[in-house]
Amino acid sequence: MPNQLVQSSSENDKGAYFVSVTRACPIDREETMALVGYARVSTVGQSLDTQLQALAECSKIFQEKVSGASDDRPQLALLLDCVNEGDVVMVTKLDRLARNTRHLLEISESLQQRQVALRILNLGIDTSTPTGKLMLTMIGAIATFERELMLERQAEGIELAKRRGAYKGRKPTAMAKGREVQALAKRGLPRAEIARQAGISISSVQRILRATEK
Incomplete structure (x- = not known):
């Protein structure tokens, strides 16, 4: 089966880069198990050819041209919404898929x-x-260790700030965005899009929705 490619980048008449994507799921569901590829480069001028060659056996390849630091990855969000039980997601390198270990x-x-x-x-x-x-x-496990170190340093910093009278308290947690998440879910938005709009992780969205179902 030839690859079906989904392109997420384009330029307007002034050469400005923008992203446009339809939410229809493009994965061929004639097969029980789909091998799905994800390829990303950081700028419009970079080529995806090397990644596409490595992912040639995939029946669908989602292509993205956005910065590695960007939270807005419409093709990755679409991929995560489309995959089903038994599918396999394939990437050439770790940094093509995720911003960092936590991601x-x-x-x-x-x-x-x-x-x-x-x-x-x-x-x-x-x-x-x-x-x-x-x-x-x-x-x-390494990510958890790094996070524990970060939290320890954060606690030390908070204690220091309290002594100086400069501590302003914590920012709202992901669970504090429960109403916003529920409202977005009622609009029928996919979980990846809810996470993007609410500014929280997909796993946080899933925890909030599970909690509200109880």
């Missing part, structure tokens, strides 16, 4: 909840295998 784990959690496997070609990670799951778990 990777959020994506991984979302895929695991749908029983979708993840393959990262340059690391040899395939979460459909025990070894692949272990490798991703190790990445998660």
Whole structure:
């Protein structure tokens, strides 16, 4: 089956870059299991050819041309909304998929909840295998350790700020956005889009919606 490519970038008549995407799911559902690729470059001028060649066996490749630091990745959001149980998501490198380790784990959690496997070609990670799951778990353990160190430093900083009378308190947590998440969900928006608009992770959206269903 030839690759069906989804392009998310274009330029207006002044050469300005913008993103346009339709929300219809483009994955061919004639097959029980879909091998789905995701390719990304940071600028319009960069080529996706090397990644597309490595992902040639995929029946669908979602293409993105946005900065690695950007939270707005419409094609990744569309991919996460479209995949079903038994599918496999394939990327050439870790940094093509996720902004950082925390972002990777959020994506991984979302895929695991749908029983979708993840393959990262340059690391040899395939979460459909025990070894692949272990490798991703190790990445998660390192991320947890880094987060604990960060929280420890944060607590020390807060204590110092309190002594100086400069502490202004915490920002609202993700759960504090429950009403906003529920309102967006009632509009029929996919979870990835809800997360983007609310400024929280997909896993936080899922926790909020599960809590409201109880």
